[in-house]
Amino acid sequence: MINQNESVFFGQEASNELHHYIASCNASNRKVFIMVDENTHMYCLPFLIKICDLSNFSFTIIEIQSGEKHKSIDTVVKIWSQLTHAGADRNSVIVNLGGGILCDLGGFAASCYNRGIDTVHVPTTLLAMVDAAIGGKTGFDFLDYKNHIGSFYQAQRVLILSEFIETLTMRQVNAGLAEVVKYGFISSPEILGKLKNGGPDLYDDLIHLCVDAKLGITSEDPKESGYRKVLNFGHTVGHAIESFALSHEIDILHGEAVAVGLLCELWLSVKLRNLNTNVLLDYIDFYTNHFAYLTYVFKNRNEILNRMMLDKKNSSGQLKFVLINRPGEAVWDVNVGSEIVLESLTYYNSLNN
Numbered sequence: 001m002i003n004q005n006e007s008v009f010f011g012q013e014a015s016n017e018l019h020h021y022i023a024s025c026n027a028s029n030r031k032v033f034i035m036v037d038e039n040t041h042m043y044c045l046p047f048l049i050k051i052c053d054l055s056n057f058s059f060t061i062i063e064i065q066s067g068e069k070h071k072s073i074d075t076v077v078k079i080w081s082q083l084t085h086a087g088a089d090r091n092s093v094i095v096n097l098g099g100g101i102l103c104d105l106g107g108f109a110a111s112c113y114n115r116g117i118d119t120v121h122v123p124t125t126l127l128a129m130v131d132a133a134i135g136g137k138t139g140f141d142f143l144d145y146k147n148h149i150g151s152f153y154q155a156q157r158v159l160i161l162s163e164f165i166e167t168l169t170m171r172q173v174n175a176g177l178a179e180v181v182k183y184g185f186i187s188s189p190e191i192l193g194k195l196k197n198g199g200p201d202l203y204d205d206l207i208h209l210c211v212d213a214k215l216g217i218t219s220e221d222p223k224e225s226g227y228r229k230v231l232n233f234g235h236t237v238g239h240a241i242e243s244f245a246l247s248h249e250i251d252i253l254h255g256e257a258v259a260v261g262l263l264c265e266l267w268l269s270v271k272l273r274n275l276n277t278n279v280l281l282d283y284i285d286f287y288t289n290h291f292a293y294l295t296y297v298f299k300n301r302n303e304i305l306n307r308m309m310l311d312k313k314n315s316s317g318q319l320k321f322v323l324i325n326r327p328g329e330a331v332w333d334v335n336v337g338s339e340i341v342l343e344s345l346t347y348y349n350s351l352n353n
Contacts, residue, residue: 100132126176175255
């Protein structure tokens with residue numbers, strides 16, 4: 001277990017913790033709600049009930065629809081409605097069984113319901129295990145802008161069972177690896193080495209390293225007033241691409257957008273922070289092996305730039321980026337001009353020609 005503002009449990013310890021937690025809720029007549037989407041209801045909930053021995057416990061299922069287009073206030077209202085109709089009170093708890101979207105929505109719904117009820121995250125995607133479920137950020141998309149409305153609200157527990165990775169498509173795994181690589185650039189360069197060398201327990205090792213890194217960062221700056229901003233590396237460009245795709249009904253995963261953002265922001269780091277070019281070239285090899293190039297990024301670069309201008313990290317109309325001097329050394333609030341940002345998108349496009 002790691003405990004820095006949050007309690008994070010892994011493997012058998014996570015299974016035991018959820019069993020005892022729900023048992024204690026039942027014993028004290030606290031209502032337990034397990035939130036799923038149609039996919040985790042089918043593929044993950046039966047495994048969770050079995051491995052955590054929950055079959056004799058009392059809980060209510062709340063099901064929402066999966067997908068970024070459902071990461072909305074309408075879905076949050078549906079969650080609150082189901083809680084209300086089921087008689088949830090201030091002592092109730094929501095267990096979020098799903099990926100980053102579900103954890104974000106469940107966390108936000110819990111943060112507001114009766115002015116805050118307890119929530120537990122059981123992430124089922126690699127991306128959620130290493131990033132979304134850790135650190136207390138919650139929220140939903142608004143007017144096609146990514147995570148435009150949200151709150152900071154810590155989960156009581158984060159329970160990580162890496163077996164859920166086996167339920168994912170390779171596309172979903174690769175999307176999670178984009179966030180894993182991010183931690184290698186901003187905090188723990190050994191992650192980059194592990195990704196290159198592989199190993200029998202690769203995912204478990206990577207998850208532990210990323211969770212350690214994120215807890216170290218968020219415990220130092222829980223409300224993102226400074227150092228925590230390094231976690232946004234790759235996300236200024238990435239969120240703008242994701243926002244564009246959302247508004248044009250283009251299928252994209254969060255990690256896929258971040259993967260493009262990492263490439264562009266590494267290029268900016270080479271130009272503006274003297275990052276060694278080999279770091280960028282190594283990442284391009286990684287990107288080419290795990291992702292398809294998105295041709296619409298260059299074609300719509302001006303609209304994507306406009307969406308960057310509404311990024312939460314900006315101030316006084318100035319684009320603020322996280323860049324790196326070298327792997328493990330990130331800087332934040334770097335002013336970057338719009339023209340060189342457009343150049344980075346042009347560079348990304350050139351790699352596919």
